[in-house]
Amino acid sequence: MNATDEPRRFQCPLEITAALAGRRFVLCGFDSAEERRISEQIAVLGALAIPCHERFLADCGRACDGAVIKLAGVSAPALRAAASLPTPVLVVSPSETILEGAGGAYCWPADVIDERSSDSELLVRLFRLVECHRPDEDGFSAEFRKDPLILVADDDPDMLGLVDCTLRNIGITCRTAKDGLATLRLAREIRPDLLLLDIKMPRMDGFEVLDALRRDPRLHKLPVILLTGCGDTPDVVRGAELTADEYLRKPVSPGVLLSRVKRLLVRNFRGWAEAGSKVSESARRYRTPLSGRQELRQEVGETR
Numbered sequence: 001m002n003a004t005d006e007p008r009r010f011q012c013p014l015e016i017t018a019a020l021a022g023r024r025f026v027l028c029g030f031d032s033a034e035e036r037r038i039s040e041q042i043a044v045l046g047a048l049a050i051p052c053h054e055r056f057l058a059d060c061g062r063a064c065d066g067a068v069i070k071l072a073g074v075s076a077p078a079l080r081a082a083a084s085l086p087t088p089v090l091v092v093s094p095s096e097t098i099l100e101g102a103g104g105a106y107c108w109p110a111d112v113i114d115e116r117s118s119d120s121e122l123l124v125r126l127f128r129l130v131e132c133h134r135p136d137e138d139g140f141s142a143e144f145r146k147d148p149l150i151l152v153a154d155d156d157p158d159m160l161g162l163v164d165c166t167l168r169n170i171g172i173t174c175r176t177a178k179d180g181l182a183t184l185r186l187a188r189e190i191r192p193d194l195l196l197l198d199i200k201m202p203r204m205d206g207f208e209v210l211d212a213l214r215r216d217p218r219l220h221k222l223p224v225i226l227l228t229g230c231g232d233t234p235d236v237v238r239g240a241e242l243t244a245d246e247y248l249r250k251p252v253s254p255g256v257l258l259s260r261v262k263r264l265l266v267r268n269f270r271g272w273a274e275a276g277s278k279v280s281e282s283a284r285r286y287r288t289p290l291s292g293r294q295e296l297r298q299e300v301g302e303t304r
Contacts (some may be wrong), residue, residue, distance in 0.1 A: 012045060014204055015212050016127045018184040020044035022129055024064040028057050028082070029073025029092075038068070041119050042126065054078035061085040066129045070115065071097060083108040088129050131188070146263050149173045149190060153183035153209070154227065155197040159250065163196060167261070179206025184212055187219060194264055197244075198236060199228045210242045223264040225251070255289045 020042065027035055027049050054074050058081045069082050071093035071136045082089050088110035091098075110132075110229060113125050152163050157179050164174045165211035177183040181203040187195060195213075201204035204268045206226060213219045221264040225246040226239045239247050246260045 001243040012123060012143060014181065015122065015184070017045050018204070018212075019127050019131050019188070020123070021185065023066070023126075023182055025049050025126065026057065026060040026064045026067045027051045028054055028060075028078065029070030030068075034070070037119070038122065041123065047126070054081070056234065057081045058085070058257070061087055061089075063240070066090065066126065068092060068111075068126075069109075072115075079173070090125055090129050118222045147171060147173060148193040149175065150194045150196060150261070151177065151183070151190065151192040152196045153177045153180070153186055153201065154196075155179060155201045156198070159198070159227075162255065164168070166257060172261075177203045180206065184209050187213060187222070189220065190215070194261065195222055195224045197224055197226055199226055199239075207238055207242060210239075210244060214242055225260055225264070225268075228248070242279050 004209045011302050024045065025042065027038060030038065030051065035049070035051040039051075042049055049068075050060060050064060054077075057067070057069075057074075057078055061082065064087055067082060067085055069079075069089055069091050071079075072092055075083070089108070091109040091112045092115045093112065093130065094116070096120055098112050098114075105240045108279075110129055111125055113121065119281060150167055150172055152167075152174055152300070153162060153176070154160050154163070157178075160176050161177070167174050174184060177186050179202045180303065183195075183197065183201070184204065189210075201209075204212075206228075208223055210226070213222055223245045225248055226235075226244045227248050227250055228235055229250045236247055248256065248260065251283060
C-alpha cells in the first residue's frame with residue numbers, strides 16, 4: 001500500500017491463507033505500480049488480483065470474490081457501480097477523505113482502509129472482507145436443509161471414494177477435500193453438518209484444521225470424526241484435547257462408519273429423525289455378528 005516500502009513476503013497464519021487461497025479480487029482506480037504491488041502480495045497466498053478499467057467494474061466485480069477500489073482513482077459513475085456490486089467492496093482512501101464523506105464512501109463499502117496503511121494491513125482487510133461479509137451471512141442455507149451435508153477430508157482418493165459411496169448410498173450428500181487448507185476453506189463456505197477428517201494431510205494436518213474450527217465462532221460446534229491410519233495413543237489424546245467427537249482407525253467398515261455418523265447426525269442435525277431413520281436402515285445391512293463393544297474395539301481402536 002505504501003509506495004515507499006519495498007515489497008515484503010509475510011508469514012501469514014494458515015487460516016488467512018486458507019481463506020484467501022483461490023480468491024479473486026478486482027482492482028480499480030490504482031496505477032500500474034500499485035496494481036503490481038498488490039498483485040504480488042496476494043499472489044503469495046494463492047489469490048488473484050484482476051486489474052480492470054472502471055468501465056468494466058460492474059462485470060468484473062460480479063465474477064470476483066471482492067473488489068478493491070481506490071477512491072481517488074475512479075469517477076462518480078464507477079463509485080455507483082461499485083456500490084451496487086453483489087460482492088463486498090474494500091475502499092482505499094486517506095482517512096481524512098473518508099471522514100469528509102467523499103463519494104458517500106463511509107456508508108456502502110464492506111470496509112475501508114487508509115491508503116497509507118501497510119501491505120500486511122491490506123491482507124488482513126482482504127481476509128475480513130471474504131470471511132465477515134458472506135452473502136448468506138444473514139440467513140445461511142444450512143438452517144433449511146432437509147438432508148444432512150457431510151464434508152469428507154482425506155488425501156487418499158480410494159478412501160474418499162469409499163466413504164463418499166457409502167454415505168451417498170443412504171441419501172447423504174457429500175463434499176470432499178484432499179488437503180487441510182481446502183478442508184478449512186470448504187468447511188467455512190458450506191458449513192457442513194458433520195466433518196470426517198483425516199489426520200495426515202498435506203498443507204494442514206487434521207489437528208491444525210480441527211484447532212482452527214474450534215476457534216471459529218461459526219463452526220466451533222461442528223461435529224468432527226477424526227480418521228487415521230494408525231491408533232497411536234498420542235493422536236487419540238490430541239484429538240480429545242481438541243474435542244473431536246469420534247476417533248476412527250482406517251480401514252473402517254461401512255457398518256462402524258454409519259453407526260458413528262448416525263449418532264452424531266441424530267444429536268446435531270435439525271432433520272435428525274429422517275436422517276436417523278435412513279442411516280439406521282443401512283447400518284443394519286452392514287452389521288456384523290460382533291457385539292457393539294467388540295466391534296468398537298476391533299474396528300475403531302479407541303482408547304476410552
